[in-house]
Amino acid sequence: MTDGFSFAVKARDGSARTGAIATPRGVVRTPAFMPVGTGATVKAMFPEDVAAAGADIILANTYHLMLRPGAERIAKLGGLHKFMHWDKPILTDSGGYQVMSLAKLRRIDEEGVIFQSHIDGATVALTPERAIEVQCLLGADIQMVLDECTPYPATRKEASASLDLSLRWAERSKRAFAGSAAPGQALFGIVQGSVYPDLRELSANALVEIGFDGYAIGGLAVGEGQGAMLDMTAIVASILPQDRPRYLMGVGTPEDLLLSIARGIDMFDCVMPTRSGRHCQAFTWGGRLNLRNARYADDPAPLDLESACPAAHYERAYLHHLVKSGETLGAMLLSYANVQFYQELMARAREAIEEARFTSFTEEMRQRYAKASNELDDI
Amino acid sequence: MTDGFSFAVKARDGSARTGAIATPRGVVRTPAFMPVGTGATVKAMFPEDVAAAGADIILANTYHLMLRPGAERIAKLGGLHKFMHWDKPILTDSGGYQVMSLAKLRRIDEEGVIFQSHIDGATVALTPERAIEVQCLLGADIQMVLDECTPYPATRKEASASLDLSLRWAERSKRAFAGSAAPGQALFGIVQGSVYPDLRELSANALVEIGFDGYAIGGLAVGEGQGAMLDMTAIVASILPQDRPRYLMGVGTPEDLLLSIARGIDMFDCVMPTRSGRHCQAFTWGGRLNLRNARYADDPAPLDLESACPAAHYERAYLHHLVKSGETLGAMLLSYANVQFYQELMARAREAIEEARFTSFTEEMRQRYAKASNELDDI
Numbered sequence: 001m002t003d004g005f006s007f008a009v010k011a012r013d014g015s016a017r018t019g020a021i022a023t024p025r026g027v028v029r030t031p032a033f034m035p036v037g038t039g040a041t042v043k044a045m046f047p048e049d050v051a052a053a054g055a056d057i058i059l060a061n062t063y064h065l066m067l068r069p070g071a072e073r074i075a076k077l078g079g080l081h082k083f084m085h086w087d088k089p090i091l092t093d094s095g096g097y098q099v100m101s102l103a104k105l106r107r108i109d110e111e112g113v114i115f116q117s118h119i120d121g122a123t124v125a126l127t128p129e130r131a132i133e134v135q136c137l138l139g140a141d142i143q144m145v146l147d148e149c150t151p152y153p154a155t156r157k158e159a160s161a162s163l164d165l166s167l168r169w170a171e172r173s174k175r176a177f178a179g180s181a182a183p184g185q186a187l188f189g190i191v192q193g194s195v196y197p198d199l200r201e202l203s204a205n206a207l208v209e210i211g212f213d214g215y216a217i218g219g220l221a222v223g224e225g226q227g228a229m230l231d232m233t234a235i236v237a238s239i240l241p242q243d244r245p246r247y248l249m250g251v252g253t254p255e256d257l258l259l260s261i262a263r264g265i266d267m268f269d270c271v272m273p274t275r276s277g278r279h280c281q282a283f284t285w286g287g288r289l290n291l292r293n294a295r296y297a298d299d300p301a302p303l304d305l306e307s308a309c310p311a312a313h314y315e316r317a318y319l320h321h322l323v324k325s326g327e328t329l330g331a332m333l334l335s336y337a338n339v340q341f342y343q344e345l346m347a348r349a350r351e352a353i354e355e356a357r358f359t360s361f362t363e364e365m366r367q368r369y370a371k372a373s374n375e376l377d378d379i
Numbered sequence: 380m381t382d383g384f385s386f387a388v389k390a391r392d393g394s395a396r397t398g399a400i401a402t403p404r405g406v407v408r409t410p411a412f413m414p415v416g417t418g419a420t421v422k423a424m425f426p427e428d429v430a431a432a433g434a435d436i437i438l439a440n441t442y443h444l445m446l447r448p449g450a451e452r453i454a455k456l457g458g459l460h461k462f463m464h465w466d467k468p469i470l471t472d473s474g475g476y477q478v479m480s481l482a483k484l485r486r487i488d489e490e491g492v493i494f495q496s497h498i499d500g501a502t503v504a505l506t507p508e509r510a511i512e513v514q515c516l517l518g519a520d521i522q523m524v525l526d527e528c529t530p531y532p533a534t535r536k537e538a539s540a541s542l543d544l545s546l547r548w549a550e551r552s553k554r555a556f557a558g559s560a561a562p563g564q565a566l567f568g569i570v571q572g573s574v575y576p577d578l579r580e581l582s583a584n585a586l587v588e589i590g591f592d593g594y595a596i597g598g599l600a601v602g603e604g605q606g607a608m609l610d611m612t613a614i615v616a617s618i619l620p621q622d623r624p625r626y627l628m629g630v631g632t633p634e635d636l637l638l639s640i641a642r643g644i645d646m647f648d649c650v651m652p653t654r655s656g657r658h659c660q661a662f663t664w665g666g667r668l669n670l671r672n673a674r675y676a677d678d679p680a681p682l683d684l685e686s687a688c689p690a691a692h693y694e695r696a697y698l699h700h701l702v703k704s705g706e707t708l709g710a711m712l713l714s715y716a717n718v719q720f721y722q723e724l725m726a727r728a729r730e731a732i733e734e735a736r737f738t739s740f741t742e743e744m745r746q747r748y749a750k751a752s753n754e755l756d757d758i
Contacts, residue, residue: 044707069700077679078593085693265647286714297448314464317456319635321419321448328423328707 002213004184005141007245012370013358014042015237015264018350020056021214021245023141024184025081025089028243030266030274033257033342033351034091036274039064040074040084044328044335045273053309053336054343057089059139059269062134063098067117067124071137079139091269092140093175093249094190095219097149108148128172132187134141136180143181144216146174147190158196162353163203166192171210174290188247191236194219195228204239214245217265254283254345255369258362261349265372273342277335280323284312284341287369288368289309291334296320303333307339381592383563384520384524386447388625392737394616394643397729400436400624400758402520402592403563404460404468407435407625410637412721413470413654415473417452418443419463422653423707423714432688432715436550437467441513446496446503452515455684456520471519471649471668472628473552473569474527476597483565487527488542507551511566515559523595524552526569531601542582545571549588553620565592567626570615573598574607576709585620593624596644600629609638618645631663633724634748637741639726652721656714659702663691663720666748669715675699682712688719 001007004315007030009019021028035042036051038061038247042050049230050058060080065071074083081087095114101354103115103124147166150159150215167236170189189207193199207215217236220229233248240246247267248260257268281294289296297318303319304312311333321361345365352361380386386409388398390705400407411707414421414429417440429437439459444450453462478485482494491506510525526545529538540642549568553585556566568586572578586594597613599608612627619625626646627639636647650661659671663683668675675695682698683691690712701709724744731740 039704039706040697041706041708044711046708046711068704069696073677076677083694146607259649298455299743300450315456315462316417317448317452318462318464321462325418325447326712327418327420329420330411331427331707332425332711333424363744 001244002181002186002328005186005213007243008216009242010221011193011354013353013356014262015234015288016261016353016358017264017266018112018326018353019245021265022316023089023186025087025141027280028089028267029346029350031257031346032056032061032267033346034267034269034337035086035342036061036271037086037273037293039068040080042335042339044278044331045274045339049336050086050339051088053340054347056130057091058086059091059093060138060140061093061095062086062138063095063102064310065138066095067119067122067375071134075122075137089141091142092135092138092144093110094144094146095126095134096131096146097249097312098343099327100149100151104321108176110168111168112146124171127167129176132173132176132180136182136185137235139182142186142188142214143177144188145170145190145212146216147192149222150194150219152224154194155255156196156199159196159199160191163199166190167203167210170207174210174212188212190215190217190218190249191218192219193232195232196226197232197235200232200236201239207296208239208241212244214247214267215240216247217248218249220248226256226259229256230243230263233260233265234263246287255366257345258349258365261353262358262362265358273338274335278331279331280334281332282319284339285344285368289316290328291316291319291323293320303337304341307337307341307344309337311336312340341355380623382558384592386564386593387620388621390662390733392735393641394613395640395732396643396645397732398624398645402565403467404520405435407468407646408725408729410636410725411435411646411687412725413438413646413648414490414618414718414721415440415467415648415730416463417650418447419459420720421714423657423710424653424718427681428715429718430467431464431671432719434467434718436463436470438470438472439517439519440474440477441471441510441517442474442489444512444517445474446498446501446599448661450513454516454518460518468520469515469517470521471517472524473523473525474505475510475525478505479528480528486496489547490544491525491548507548508555509551511555511559513562515564516533518551518561519564519708520565521593522556522566523567524549524569524591526571528601529571529598530574531603533573535575535578537586538571538575538578542578543572545569546582546585547591553589553591565593565595567595569595569597569628571598574603574610574611576611576614577616579611580618583615587620590625593626593646594619595626595628597628599627600631600635604619605635605638609642611627612639613642614643619643633676633721634745636743637722637728640732641737652717653714655745656717657710658708659699659713660717661713662717664723664747668695670695670702671696672699682716683720686716686720686723688716688723691719701731
């Protein structure tokens, strides 16, 4: 493993585990949820509140930052941490996923991908080497190989060809990383293979053969359904080495997180807490709420007294008023409350694993959210 | 003066003065600038940051709150302070100004004004008595009489008739207030008279005759120009009693504030710091900046190191990136920095008055902003 970067498993409960990723910028307690700071900001939150919410690490999007304000510019200004006032670890994706989902006029070949910026239409090239260069310019603590996120659905043949390309890119990424990364920076490989168990196994084994500091599972949560997602996750996690962190990309709901942790996942990222916060939706220890609902207009109850987040102590009637009026403070408070809820969920999950009661904790949370679906959930 | 509410002048420098307004919810140091919390929120700011910025008091808009979420609802929820998490004093306007500027299909007669809500078109009546009732339901510490904000321009005859109506409404407001206000709540009269010195004198004298806890000057900063505004302000301030606070409504730029303080004004409110913050503009000790300007794209300088505001310590290049990207954090940081700048400006003004150097302080600030117009100001 890269010098200055390490991962140690602390406790196990079935396939679930807690651990610690040590980086030069601090320790990440796992299972960890990474709030998404797409454009060098976790949307509608002060960076100190992201830390206060309990986040040890955030994710930033290479695609967005290379287009605006530009990786070379951020490097000249002292790197992404300084730029966005966040001194803890940052994981950057490789940009591949956003090229597929946001950019226009893509052309993929062996060398890489050429696309048009969704911001100004400029033609931009992204290769495995450039993706690493950009992530090094940003100063990312954990970097991702460029891969092709296999679209869903894909035939077995398509998934196989896509996976092979991603493996060749993974090798090139590793070589580029070896030549340019700073001490303590880490590189993760990404397992693809769509919903085909044998392809997932092939991808995982091949990546382990190349050797990475950690392994992500990509190409899930793209429409295949929760069952298939969990099946693929379990298969891949059983192959990946025990002494490396495992990261399930782009997942998910609180239930998705717990069920994936039960299958051996250590890290997650998702826009759900912040995006929901901007769309009037709150995650609480009592369930999910839509604050636009008229039932909250006269509700003097705090959003969530079980949360330690100051934003969760505002009254529902006030939050309802703010979101109905389109006031920015509504998005600020709900984003903060949601991000902290996700962190508190991870903290309780770690505690439950260490006390060997993760299954009952998961069941308890499932019941809370099922109850919420009856009584509160109006999303 | 109302029991539990008092005003004491502390120091004088020419016509400028410092003082303290004591209310049951705390002391307001004057000259004071009140951030505007139109819809029960100072836009894009956490209430604790409004306090941290140095604000002793905020303004809330009766018109907006009576329409949404409704004054009776706020009262049932425990009053405006509890509702919006602000435990220091709140001044509410009477709603009259917004009826004129925002509502449709107004009909004004002796009784009051009937209008259609700009939110849902509902027909709403506002009388002097209802304006006080609403402000008491909100629990405002300082309340304003309902007046007709004389439009600009107005003929002498129009201004005179409008002023007479406002005086009759002021008497009714005072009677209603006497019957319903809580201990320590205060009522201010509002001087009108457009740009006619004799009408301004007449209005001020008549209001003093009725007797209020403080006096506002209304109907200025509506297009008459800075010269006329300052002339009217000086005339009115010279008539108003020395032992009552004087409040110039809806003003203004940093220069407007200092020149009005020099004429004896103690209180101000204006949306300028928050609205500017949402429109990429910053007030700093070095002058005014428009963060959208491309010159800041690579500027590693903090927004304003002379300010103690944490938001003002973010780099200009980062703020430029945020506002160019339409990120909420840009509005959050600039609103916070601007609100704190206005508070720091008042603090320095108070210090300068107490040290009998207010004229030179005003001149120094004028030069800073003139320099800024050359070198920085690109608004």
